[in-house]
Amino acid sequence: MRRSRSCLSCVPMGTAALPIENHFVAPAALPSVPASDSEDGGFGKGSIDLGGLEVRQVTTFAKVWSTTQGGQDGLGATFFKPSPVPAGFSVLGHYAQPNNRPLFGHVLVGRDTSGAGGALLAAPVDYALVWSSPDGAGHFWLPTAPEGYKAVGVVVTAAADKPSPDEVRCVRADFTDACETEESVWSSDKDGFSASTLRPAVRGIEARGVHAGTFLAQSSATPAAAAGVSTTLACLKNNSASYTSSMPDLAQLNSLLAAYAPHVYLHPNEPYFPSSVAWFFENGALMYQKGSSQTPTPVPADGSNLPQGGGNDGGYWLDLPADGNQREKVKRGDLAGAKVYVQAKPMLGGTVADLAVWIFYPFNGPARAKVGLIPSIPLGEIGEHVGDWEHVTLRVSNFSGELLRMYFSQHSAGTWVDASRLEYLDGGDGGGSRPVAYASLHGHAFYPNAGTVLQGNSGLGIGIRNDCARGSRLDTGAGRCEVVSAEYLGVKEPAWLGFEREWGPRDEYDIGREINRAARLLPRSVRERLAKLVEKVLVGEGPTGPKMHGNWRNDEREA
Structure with missing residues (x-):
């Protein structure tokens, strides 16, 4: 018997239940x-008040149509309408999710509280059919917005008749912002249909675009496409003069960190551990000045003598102690006394709080590569550098305080993982049911699961190894968290955070020579390919502090 394409409840006997048939339940209460x-x-x-447009999250849904073919992991996708909707609020669009994960998501519903002329919400004047499923049980409609308004989401119906004008509302154009597709939910190669989640196109501390939770449906072989109808949708926009008013205050931030601060597992063979910044300075870290003949300067525990501002002009840099024995001690860090440093910032128009949890390592170890059947090739000094800043970011809903996603930084980019797909440390193991991150051996890139991730060309089997396993555990809660920056609260930042130069000297090694030395038995073409990969993935100069990373004021960079 074949699986039904239109009904999750019609999965045949003997077939495992789809993950989406279960709602995600967080391992601990809010x-x-x-x-x-x-x-x-x-x-x-x-x-949350967007300046006269009040919005709420709806996280419960009624299924409209589903398919168990294609899509992520070949399990298909399901399309829902929000239900029930709070009294007085209007639906702005429907919800879609791949079937390969538990049901976990939301859409925003809205109501006009402006009390002024010119309604913020209006019924569509018509609908354009985007696509109908081959089984005739799913029909995707794009609302046609009145002049001066924009559609925010798609409507899905089980019947072929056009939806009622009351099914959804369009939003006045000045309360919308440009959006872009984020993740593919499902697509059909036969007729060019695709459904993708949406997010604001511009995302940062000052950006006002709001994620509505809706999706975009497109098809190259539908009446809408033939008629030249645009399938562009908009996100919402926060026009409130105090758009950060829904952000957590300092006491609330500390409560959120107590609930969500991750456990970090280091590899069992990891020799280079994190430390606090104060420990790094107290144990002999030195500041050098370009062109100066003077001896390097010790740095006090609070970093109060570090130059402030000025950008990364190469005028100053930090390094390990000059004494050989002390240098080796500092390279190995201080896990027992390590601290983590948190930046809290508004994102998605102030509807979520991003809590970037920064971890400092005095030293980053050498890289290793995999080439074909050769599982591990040490790359000499490549990858080694002083002063390694890594981070994960917790994205929390300002509607509910719920953890939505977690970002894992991985060298020059990273990955967002929904809360429903994270690994959690059971509360019975002293973890408090908080999420887990794995720091890769030597490189300290973060991953959501144990195992080996190859950065490079997996098809050719050539790449930089990122090995993760459960070794020593760093509990970033338990008094280790320090909120060092929250501009919207006026939190006083430590002096070391304003040091915009490099936290380690620039590496002087020759990448090609190091690879030729480490992998001299490999064919020349493979060595050249490996050298290009190293230049792309691994930075060849001392890293800068958290404030100099692009995500300090913007959204995270994705791989």
């Missing part, structure tokens, strides 16, 4: 956060 000490504080209140 954190109990203290009430805000601000009059306009709205964190965790369930709704």
Whole structure:
């Protein structure tokens, strides 16, 4: 018997249940956060005012159509309408999700609270059919917005009739922002149909675009395409003068970190551990100045003598102690006393709080490569550098305080993972049911699971190894978290955070020569390919501090 394409409940006997048939249940209850000490504080209140347009999250759905073929992991996708909808609120679009994960997501619904002329929400004047499923049980419609308004989402129906104008609302154009596709939900090669999730095109601390949770449906062989109808949708926009009013205050931030601060597993063979910044300075780290004949300068524990601002002009840099024995001690870090440093920032128009958890390693170890059947090739000094800053980011809903996603930095980019797909350390193991991250051997890149990730060409079997396994554990909670930056709260930042130069000297080794020395038995073409990969993945100069990374004011960079 074949699986039904239209109904999740019609999976044949003997077939394993699809992951999406289960709602994701967080391993622990939502954190109990203290009430805000601000009059306009709205964190965790369930709704957010976008400047006259009040929006709420709906996380419960009624299934409209599904397929169990194609898509991610070959398990298909399911399309839902939000249900129930709070009284007085209007649907802005429907929800879609691949079937290879538990049901976990939301769409925003809205109501006009402006009380002024010119309604912020309006019914569509028509619908354009984007695509109908081969089984005739799923029909995808694009709302036609009235002049001065934009559609935010697609409507899916089980019947072939056009939806009612009351099914969805369009949003006045000045309360919308440009969006882009993020993740493919499902596609059909036969007729060019595709469904993808959406996100604001511009994302950063000051960007006002709001993620509505809707999706884009497109097809090259539909009436809408033939008629030249645009299938472009918009995201919402936060026009509130105080768009950070729903962000958590300092006490609430500490409660969120107590609930979500991750456990970091280091590899069992890892020799280079993290430390606190103060320990690094107290144990002999030195500051050098370009062109100076003077001896390098010791740095006090608070970094108060470090030059502030100025960008990374190469005028100063940090290095390990000059004494050989002390140098080796500092390279190995201080796991027992390590701390993590948190930046809290508004994202997605102030509807989520991003908590970037930064970890400092005094030293980054040498890289290793895999080439074909040769599993591990040490690359000499390649990858080694002083002063290694790595981070994960927790994305928390300002509607509910729920953990939505977690970002894992991996060298020059990284990956977002939904909360439903994270690994959690069971509370019975002293973990408090908090998420887990794995730091790769020597390189300290973060991954959501144990195992080996090859950065390079997996088809040719050539790449940089990132090996992750459960060794020593760093609990980033338990008093280790320090909120060092939250601009919207005016948090006073430590002096070392304002040091914009490099936290280690520039490497002087020749990449080609190091590879020829380490892998001299490999064919020349393979060595050249490996050299290009190293130049792309591994930075050849001392890294800068957190503030000089692009994600400090913008969204995370994805691989």
